Amino acid sequence: MSWPKERPDVSERMRNNNPMKRPEVAEKLSNINKKICGEKHPNWRGGISFEPYGKEFNKALKEQIRKRDDYQCQECGYFQKDLIYKLPVHHIDYDKKNNDPINLISLCKSCHSKTNYDRDDWVCHYQQKSHAVTIQYIG
Numbered sequence: 589m590s591w592p593k594e595r596p597d598v599s600e601r602m603r604n605n606n607p608m609k610r611p612e613v614a615e616k617l618s619n620i621n622k623k624i625c626g627e628k629h630p631n632w633r634g635g636i637s638f639e640p641y642g643k644e645f646n647k648a649l650k651e652q653i654r655k656r657d658d659y660q661c662q663e664c665g666y667f668q669k670d671l672i673y674k675l676p677v678h679h680i681d682y683d684k685k686n687n688d689p690i691n692l693i694s695l696c697k698s699c700h701s702k703t704n705y706d707r708d709d710w711v712c713h714y715q716q717k718s719h720a721v722t723i724q725y726i727g
């Protein structure tokens with residue numbers, strides 16, 4: 589009776605079993621990282637600002653976002669009570685149909701107007717803020 593001396597096929601398979609090394613898993617992980625910051629939204633079509641808002645983006649939702657943000661501009665810290673208007677609610681990825689609270693943030697008019705320029709930078713900037721706020725809010 590003789591045992592096979594080596595079984596290279598098995599050890600080879602073991603090595604390939606490490607999920608981190610499988611290309612499809614590595615790709616998924618890098619996609620998750622990209623999602624948090626820096627990825628251009630696929631629906632963003634280069635600054636068209638006259639798209640209709642999704643119908644769920646209404647007064648109630650905006651109020652909910654302002655409340656979550658303590659009625660405070662999340663950029664400069666101005667409180668709504670010190671302003672003569674209600675804080676605008678900004679769509680972080682510029683997609684007016686993406687009304688997920690994590691995509692919405694309260695800004696004063698002055699800070700909101702800045703988001704018309706350097707859009708890519710603001711997407712990244714506010715995504716990080718919004719994640720922090722939302723995590724705090726959910727507790």
Ligand SMILES: [Zn+2]
Nearest residue numbers: 661664696699
């Ligand atoms: Zn502000």
